[in-house]
Amino acid sequence: MLRLVKPTYKYRKSFLAALEEFKDVPAGIFDGDLARTNFKAYLTRVKNYETGTNLSKGLVPASTFWLIDGNEFIGGVSFRHRLNKKLKEYGGHIGYSIRPSKRKKGYGTKMLALTLKRIKKDFALNKVMVSCDNDNAGSQKIIQANGGVLQDVINTKYNPHNKPLMRWWINL
Numbered sequence: 001m002l003r004l005v006k007p008t009y010k011y012r013k014s015f016l017a018a019l020e021e022f023k024d025v026p027a028g029i030f031d032g033d034l035a036r037t038n039f040k041a042y043l044t045r046v047k048n049y050e051t052g053t054n055l056s057k058g059l060v061p062a063s064t065f066w067l068i069d070g071n072e073f074i075g076g077v078s079f080r081h082r083l084n085k086k087l088k089e090y091g092g093h094i095g096y097s098i099r100p101s102k103r104k105k106g107y108g109t110k111m112l113a114l115t116l117k118r119i120k121k122d123f124a125l126n127k128v129m130v131s132c133d134n135d136n137a138g139s140q141k142i143i144q145a146n147g148g149v150l151q152d153v154i155n156t157k158y159n160p161h162n163k164p165l166m167r168w169w170i171n172l
């Protein structure tokens with residue numbers, strides 16, 4: 001069964017195997033180096049991030065979810081609880097990534113759907129912002145399949161890929 005869970009020891013092995021697949025691509029939201037070397041500290045960091053404990057300047061509280069199929073780690077989501085000036089311009093509420101070996105199988109679309117459901121249930125938000133590069137065809141399709149409405153396409157100094165950025169809103 002496909003489900004979203006908070007990071008846990010239970011799927012540690014599968015998560016670490018997924019990190020290996022990211023060797024040649026940035027692991028981004030997975031905080032891979034710490035998870036590899038000290039999984040307990042990684043879990044503590046994830047928890048602190050969610051409760052807003054000891055956050056570095058410029059960060060807002062964020063929840064991490066893992067998409068699990070059976071007992072296998074498929075992908076991860078970071079849900080920022082609110083937007084600050086930077087997130088309004090780049091990043092929005094939700095960032096996600098599917099492990100490379102599991103892409104183009106529909107998981108990304110389902111992971112965002114499950115995330116939106118979870119946010120609607122647990123948080124007092126009625127809409128969320130998501131952003132993606134204007135050449136990220138997969139992410140655009142995922143957002144549109146989940147009801148995304150394009151706000152605009154901007155150039156922003158915050159986009160590390162130095163590409164035009166699409167900003168979308170999804171009503172919950």
Ligand SMILES: CC(C)(COP(=O)(O)OP(=O)(O)OC[C@H]1O[C@@H](n2cnc3c(N)ncnc32)[C@H](O)[C@@H]1OP(=O)(O)O)[C@@H](O)C(=O)NCCC(=O)NCCS
Pocket residue numbers: 094095096097098099102103104105106107108109110131132136137138139141142
């Ligand atoms: C973008 C990403 C999440 C897509 O995940 P995924 O599990 O492959 O997505 P899906 O299988 O649900 O695909 C959704 C649609 O996009 C298409 N698609 C997926 N990747 C694609 C690609 N690289 N190029 C073109 N189309 C693509 C799929 O064919 C599918 O099309 P369909 O609805 O017409 O059948 C994944 O490639 C990824 O993790 N990329 C790196 C991180 C990233 O870009 N995150 C998003 C920015 S916040």
